[in-house]
Amino acid sequence: MAQGIVRLRAGICAAASAVGKKESEGPLGAFFDITDPTDRYDQKTWEASESEMQRRALALAIKRAEKKPTDVDILFAGDLLNQCVASAYGLLEYGIPYCGIYGACSTSAEGLLLASMAVTGGCAEWAAVVTSSHYCAAERQYRTPLEYGAQRSPTAQWTVTGAGAFIVGGDTGGKCVRVSRGAVGIPRDSGVTDTTNMGGAMAGAAADTLLRFFRETGESPSAYDRIVTGDLGYEGGAILCDLMNGAGIPIRDRYADCGQLIYDREKQDVHAGGSGCGCAAVTLAGYLLPRLQKRIDRRILFLPTGAMMSPDSVKQGRTIPAVAHLVELEG
Amino acid sequence: MAQGIVRLRAGICAAASAVGKKESEGPLGAFFDITDPTDRYDQKTWEASESEMQRRALALAIKRAEKKPTDVDILFAGDLLNQCVASAYGLLEYGIPYCGIYGACSTSAEGLLLASMAVTGGCAEWAAVVTSSHYCAAERQYRTPLEYGAQRSPTAQWTVTGAGAFIVGGDTGGKCVRVSRGAVGIPRDSGVTDTTNMGGAMAGAAADTLLRFFRETGESPSAYDRIVTGDLGYEGGAILCDLMNGAGIPIRDRYADCGQLIYDREKQDVHAGGSGCGCAAVTLAGYLLPRLQKRIDRRILFLPTGAMMSPDSVKQGRTIPAVAHLVELEG
Numbered sequence: 001m002a003q004g005i006v007r008l009r010a011g012i013c014a015a016a017s018a019v020g021k022k023e024s025e026g027p028l029g030a031f032f033d034i035t036d037p038t039d040r041y042d043q044k045t046w047e048a049s050e051s052e053m054q055r056r057a058l059a060l061a062i063k064r065a066e067k068k069p070t071d072v073d074i075l076f077a078g079d080l081l082n083q084c085v086a087s088a089y090g091l092l093e094y095g096i097p098y099c100g101i102y103g104a105c106s107t108s109a110e111g112l113l114l115a116s117m118a119v120t121g122g123c124a125e126w127a128a129v130v131t132s133s134h135y136c137a138a139e140r141q142y143r144t145p146l147e148y149g150a151q152r153s154p155t156a157q158w159t160v161t162g163a164g165a166f167i168v169g170g171d172t173g174g175k176c177v178r179v180s181r182g183a184v185g186i187p188r189d190s191g192v193t194d195t196t197n198m199g200g201a202m203a204g205a206a207a208d209t210l211l212r213f214f215r216e217t218g219e220s221p222s223a224y225d226r227i228v229t230g231d232l233g234y235e236g237g238a239i240l241c242d243l244m245n246g247a248g249i250p251i252r253d254r255y256a257d258c259g260q261l262i263y264d265r266e267k268q269d270v271h272a273g274g275s276g277c278g279c280a281a282v283t284l285a286g287y288l289l290p291r292l293q294k295r296i297d298r299r300i301l302f303l304p305t306g307a308m309m310s311p312d313s314v315k316q317g318r319t320i321p322a323v324a325h326l327v328e329l330e331g
Numbered sequence: 332m333a334q335g336i337v338r339l340r341a342g343i344c345a346a347a348s349a350v351g352k353k354e355s356e357g358p359l360g361a362f363f364d365i366t367d368p369t370d371r372y373d374q375k376t377w378e379a380s381e382s383e384m385q386r387r388a389l390a391l392a393i394k395r396a397e398k399k400p401t402d403v404d405i406l407f408a409g410d411l412l413n414q415c416v417a418s419a420y421g422l423l424e425y426g427i428p429y430c431g432i433y434g435a436c437s438t439s440a441e442g443l444l445l446a447s448m449a450v451t452g453g454c455a456e457w458a459a460v461v462t463s464s465h466y467c468a469a470e471r472q473y474r475t476p477l478e479y480g481a482q483r484s485p486t487a488q489w490t491v492t493g494a495g496a497f498i499v500g501g502d503t504g505g506k507c508v509r510v511s512r513g514a515v516g517i518p519r520d521s522g523v524t525d526t527t528n529m530g531g532a533m534a535g536a537a538a539d540t541l542l543r544f545f546r547e548t549g550e551s552p553s554a555y556d557r558i559v560t561g562d563l564g565y566e567g568g569a570i571l572c573d574l575m576n577g578a579g580i581p582i583r584d585r586y587a588d589c590g591q592l593i594y595d596r597e598k599q600d601v602h603a604g605g606s607g608c609g610c611a612a613v614t615l616a617g618y619l620l621p622r623l624q625k626r627i628d629r630r631i632l633f634l635p636t637g638a639m640m641s642p643d644s645v646k647q648g649r650t651i652p653a654v655a656h657l658v659e660l661e662g
Contacts, residue, residue, distance in 0.1 A: 047647065
């Protein structure tokens with residue numbers, strides 16, 4: 001296969017999601033498994049709350065797969081916090097071999113690709129993936145503490161408070177959703193320096209991965225019920241559809257974005273939509289996978305995107321490179 | 332195989348290292364490929380210098396493997412900077428499918444395991460691994476800017492300025508060093524909260540991974556010429572040897588640590604030794620791999636360790652969990 005395009009023999013056999021108040025009140029609220037109206041999850045810091053969401057989501061996913069933590073050979077996990085501490089602390093008690101990953105908001109797809117590769121190659125019988133984000137922890141790390149009451153720009157997105165967990169195995173029968181192919185994203189720099197317009201920074205990477213995948217596999221958008229990005233939001237989603245139109249491969253009639261699906265744009269004041277590692281993860285776990293299991297959708301492309309800058313790199317005048325990883329899912 | 336213990340069919344077929352002034356003046360100085368006595372690598376910020384070391388190390392490794400960037404199917408890279416930006420910016424120009432990884436100072440081994448797994452499973456023909464750290468960038472992010480002139484504790488370690496790059500393929504013949512087995516580390520919390528004693532925080536994780544590997548494979552230390560940790564330094568290295576003695580599997584007669592090897596303890600004022608993602612990476616690339624290629628060593632265990640905390644998690648009173656990934660290398 002071509003560079004970064006992988007054939008996989010794996011399946012997502014169980015999943016679970018934990019979210020905060022705003023997510024539970026959105027259009028997908030009823031689909032999420034665990035919610036806490038305080039967003040605190042019984043913890044003293046927002047960072048610890050994020051860890052606890054990961055812990056609870058993984059516990060439920062393992063239970064649904066009818067497994068024990070000792071059955072999971074490798075755990076792939078990551079988040080947006082410096083040094084990925086939400087994952088490091090949240091998953092400590094499980095005692096599962098652990099690979100930390102960082103793909104910004106594309107982390108859920110990176111984890112699913114690596115878990116599926118481990119299973120495909122016989123390096124793991126069962127692998128798990130957990131990713132998360134927390135609005136309050138992300139705001140104070142990336143922008144300003146909430147107490148400052150900073151004004152948000154129209155293109156700004158709202159970091160999802162949520163954690164999604166997935167159990168991946170080689171058994172693709174029964175209720176497992178098949179992971180049949182994937183594309184590891186190539187980082188692309190669109191020259192954007194505006195940290196309040198992540199969708200704009202990431203849309204080019206999404207188009208790049210999609211076009212590579214279609215070119216190398218010979219597939220076209222009509223082969224898929226939906227093409228779902230992770231958190232391009234309204235701004236980035238529109239740019240992606242324009243870029244695909246420009247490339248002669250329109251996707252608008254089957255395009256969706258987790259950052260658009262998860263909140264009610266009119267009622268929830270989220271400006272350009274949802275974002276964060278948790279956005280794509282909980283939308284996949286709670287909404288997209290059950291649709292594939294029930295055969296409402298037969299085949300989708302799941303394509304989370306990540307912006308790879310840090311607050312420091314932006315202050316140093318660097319542009320915002322982005323990456324998009326693609327996972328082909330079949331019900 | 333048992334949880335996290337993997338059989339691999341891969342080889343490290345080329346490697347390269349880039350380091351700073353202090354590393355070039357140490358006992359291994361002559362073994363490193365690229366040095367810059369200013370530590371700046373022609374960049375305006377320390378963070379950009381770290382990125383540039385990664386870029387140059389990967390260029391040389393690809394050249395030595397007689398490959399082009401388009402031959403590399405997947406690139407695994409990571410570093411210590413927030414959001415792993417040294418890797419994100421340093422490797423952008425290559426246009427290689429990219430998986431960001433985070434294992435703190437164990438990142439080089441995590442990358443080698445994932446690259447070897449990708450090759451073993453047929454998901455990549457060639458994979459690359461790059462990791463780095465930079466003393467000046469790490470000090471201001473983790474502790475204080477150098478200009479403050481903070482006093483260092485006796486157990487403190489010196490972050491290596493360096494980047495190591497590796498090209499991994501399925502061809503294990505010729506000059507390739509075989510990657511035959513590995514162990515994905517389980518995060519362990521020794522209860523240490525002192526950020527100036529990382530060796531102490533990480534030694535328990537190293538012992539845990541070593542004991543798991545010996546138990547599950549039936550191997551013993553005598554099967555290896557050397558057992559080399561990544562950056563436990565003098566403090567952590569002594570604790571690991573004590574822990575292994577206590578478990579009835581002494582390793583001291585064949586134990587080495589990259590953080591002890593890389594600096595001259597008497598002359599270079601590094602207190603407890605070297606550390607950082609770059610420490611194990613450049614020592615493997617410049618010193619350990621050539622010894623295996625020349626059959627000075629036949630078989631070693633390479634076991635970098637990582638401390639998974641962030642400056643924020645420590646301020647919030649959390650202990651310092653650690654992880655150690657093991658790679659079995661054969662000349």
